[in-house]
Amino acid sequence: MSSQPLLSLENLSAHYVSQQGARVVRAVDDVTLSLEAGGTLGIVGESGSGKSTLALTILRLLPPAARIVSGRMMFEGENLLDKSDAEMRRVRGKRIAMILQDPMASLNPLFSIGNQVGEPLRVHEGASRASAWQRAVGLLKSVRIASPETRVSQFPHEMSGGMRQRIVGAIGISCEPRLLIADEPTTSLDLTIQAQYLNLLRDLQREHGLALIFITHNLGIVAKMCDQLAVMYAGRVVEQGPVSRIFSAPAHPYTRALLGSIPRMTDNREHLTAIDGQPPDLAALPPGCAFAPRCPMALARCRAEAPPECAVDEGRTARCWLAVPDADAKVELKRSTVA
Amino acid sequence: MAVTTPPLAATAAADVSPTAFWRLKGFPLIPVMILLFIAFVAVFADVLAPHDPQVGSLARRFRPPFWQEGGSMTYLLGTDHVGRDVLSRLIFGARVSMIVGITAVLVAGGIGTLLGIVSGYLGGWADQVVMRITDTWLALPALTFAIFLAAIVGPSELNIIVILGLVYWTRYARVIRGEVLSLKQREFVRLAIVAGCSKRVIMWRHILPNVINSAVVLATLMLGVVIVTEASLSFLGVGVPPPKPAWGLMMADGKKGLMVGYWWLTVLPGLCIMLMVLSANLLGDWLRVKLDPQLRQL
Numbered sequence: 001m002s003s004q005p006l007l008s009l010e011n012l013s014a015h016y017v018s019q020q021g022a023r024v025v026r027a028v029d030d031v032t033l034s035l036e037a038g039g040t041l042g043i044v045g046e047s048g049s050g051k052s053t054l055a056l057t058i059l060r061l062l063p064p065a066a067r068i069v070s071g072r073m074m075f076e077g078e079n080l081l082d083k084s085d086a087e088m089r090r091v092r093g094k095r096i097a098m099i100l101q102d103p104m105a106s107l108n109p110l111f112s113i114g115n116q117v118g119e120p121l122r123v124h125e126g127a128s129r130a131s132a133w134q135r136a137v138g139l140l141k142s143v144r145i146a147s148p149e150t151r152v153s154q155f156p157h158e159m160s161g162g163m164r165q166r167i168v169g170a171i172g173i174s175c176e177p178r179l180l181i182a183d184e185p186t187t188s189l190d191l192t193i194q195a196q197y198l199n200l201l202r203d204l205q206r207e208h209g210l211a212l213i214f215i216t217h218n219l220g221i222v223a224k225m226c227d228q229l230a231v232m233y234a235g236r237v238v239e240q241g242p243v244s245r246i247f248s249a250p251a252h253p254y255t256r257a258l259l260g261s262i263p264r265m266t267d268n269r270e271h272l273t274a275i276d277g278q279p280p281d282l283a284a285l286p287p288g289c290a291f292a293p294r295c296p297m298a299l300a301r302c303r304a305e306a307p308p309e310c311a312v313d314e315g316r317t318a319r320c321w322l323a324v325p326d327a328d329a330k331v332e333l334k335r336s337t338v339a
Numbered sequence: 340m341a342v343t344t345p346p347l348a349a350t351a352a353a354d355v356s357p358t359a360f361w362r363l364k365g366f367p368l369i370p371v372m373i374l375l376f377i378a379f380v381a382v383f384a385d386v387l388a389p390h391d392p393q394v395g396s397l398a399r400r401f402r403p404p405f406w407q408e409g410g411s412m413t414y415l416l417g418t419d420h421v422g423r424d425v426l427s428r429l430i431f432g433a434r435v436s437m438i439v440g441i442t443a444v445l446v447a448g449g450i451g452t453l454l455g456i457v458s459g460y461l462g463g464w465a466d467q468v469v470m471r472i473t474d475t476w477l478a479l480p481a482l483t484f485a486i487f488l489a490a491i492v493g494p495s496e497l498n499i500i501v502i503l504g505l506v507y508w509t510r511y512a513r514v515i516r517g518e519v520l521s522l523k524q525r526e527f528v529r530l531a532i533v534a535g536c537s538k539r540v541i542m543w544r545h546i547l548p549n550v551i552n553s554a555v556v557l558a559t560l561m562l563g564v565v566i567v568t569e570a571s572l573s574f575l576g577v578g579v580p581p582p583k584p585a586w587g588l589m590m591a592d593g594k595k596g597l598m599v600g601y602w603w604l605t606v607l608p609g610l611c612i613m614l615m616v617l618s619a620n621l622l623g624d625w626l627r628v629k630l631d632p633q634l635r636q637l
Binding site (some may be wrong): 063087091092093094098100101102106107108109111117119123124168170301 | 463539
């Protein structure tokens with residue numbers, strides 16, 4: 001905790017601006033996060049809450065309509081926002097790697113596995129064809145592909161989905177990055193394969209001292225994989241902190257609702273618990289807290305004024321008036337009535 | 340397509356696997372044989388031609404083909420208005436058609452594929468510029484445009500190749516750009532971006548190999564178009580300059596004789612052009628269906 005974090009995002013905002021500038025979509029808004037070397041950060045949120053945009057922002061790969069409007073992104077002591085495009089290219093795949101959502105489509109059907117696993121080595125380290133191929137064999141072994149010597153010269157269509165995703169993992173770690181961003185890497189896999197893959201990622205993380213950002217909407221995966229958690233809602237981080245503490249005592253009503261909507265084996269409820277209402281239109285956010293219209297505990301103040309990010313306890317923050325320590329009597333009253 | 344049970348005789352010779360069979364289903368055997376034959380003739384024209392295609396003798400002009408009265412086995416397909424052997428000229432004409440057709444298609448394909456990839460992948464102003472040029476190009480009638488260019492640079496075999504390439508690259512650019520637009524949304528391209536590949540590497544390694552199929556299909560289909568255009572230009576006198584034997588030129592030379600019964604001077608080269616173009620198109624159609632079902636609406 002004392003040393004400098006590997007990655008720290010400070011008040012980072014990335015907005016999509018329409019051509020006339022009339023519509024501004026705050027896809028990532030005032031996000032402050034940090035990640036220690038070797039740590040695992042889970043980012044959860046509904047579809048459209050800005051998780052994937054945040055990942056693309058870190059790699060500076062936003063679509064042309066989006067721009068980073070403010071903030072800093074410190075990675076190993078350098079501000080990624082100060083880098084030129086060419087310098088950023090040397091960061092991507094070399095120091096920060098990413099695994100995408102769809103493993104079935106992530107490999108080029110026309111090239112052999114060895115060729116593709118070795119590609120980052122050739123691009124970033126100028127490895128020769130032969131040495132890249134040799135190292136690809138080793139990488140396949142490290143992602144537990146059986147008989148890597150034969151697999152390396154096969155083509156993507158000869159592999160199963162789980163294998164392909166492991167190969168994509170091998171591409172991710174090929175240049176020994178410090179940070180790996182996994183954007184819903186297991187969404188399209190079977191449950192059993194998912195578990196295998198998550199174990200593999202954890203082992204790789206341990207062996208290589210890799211920091212991991214895990215983007216998912218599956219809180220079960222967060223519980224298994226992550227030590228830090230950030231909950232995103234409408235482009236903002238509404239709560240963040242150590243996973244165990246957030247799970248045992250969520251501070252933000254949205255986190256509480258998310259956790260409450262997980263069905264449990266012991267439940268004998270008729271219906272699944274859902275969060276009422278729809279996520280807000282990011283181009284027309286309400287003046288107060290974005291979650292207020294759906295929040296069961298919303299106060300008058302919540303609708304008028306956006307809550308600041310405030311410390312709940314050691315290492316944990318939430319953006320909620322209910323979590324503000326100098327909460328006035330009204331809040332206490334409301335809280336007691338709800339409880 | 341339903342797989343019908345093969346007859347017993349066919350099952351007996353079952354060393355042909357079902358996939359290999361399916362792949363070759365509907366293979367245009369005759370067109371391919373015709374094309375191979377023309378290619379063979381073009382390559383070995385020097386050996387095959389019985390006479391010099393450019394030297395004739397006025398003493399034996401307008402000899403008919405051998406099966407007609409007055410024909411002889413020395414000049415199998417007759418002689419033209421200056422007594423040159425028609426068969427030899429057809430044989431050397433095949434060489435001209437093949438060389439011009441294939442290289443012009445390669446030139447057009449090279450320019451078009453390159454610009455299509457660049458415009459589709461980079462988007463933005465590069466895309467705008469290339470596509471507006473393409474629109475303008477396509478609005479010009481191809482043949483008129485080619486005649487115009489030929490009138491400027493003057494007729495020669497090399498010029499014809501360049502002109503045809505310049506006239507027809509836009510069709511490639513259009514189709515390839517469309518392919519690239521969908522390819523660049525694919526995950527493997529995004530993974531390459533995320534892995535830090537430069538745009539050049541992505542276009543070269545990840546986009547180009549994936550559009551080669553379409554480019555090959557287009558090339559076979561364009562071969563016919565290009566050969567007809569070359570013949571038209573030669574016919575109009577702005578193509579391959581005489582006395583070089585080109586099929587279009589032979590038709591132009593023979594057209595006056597058509598009315599007075601010297602039919603072989605026009606019909607025979609016309610037949611050659613037709614056979615070659617038809618074969619190229621049939622092969623192209625088959626390849627199109629085999630290699631890329633999405634191109635069917637082309």
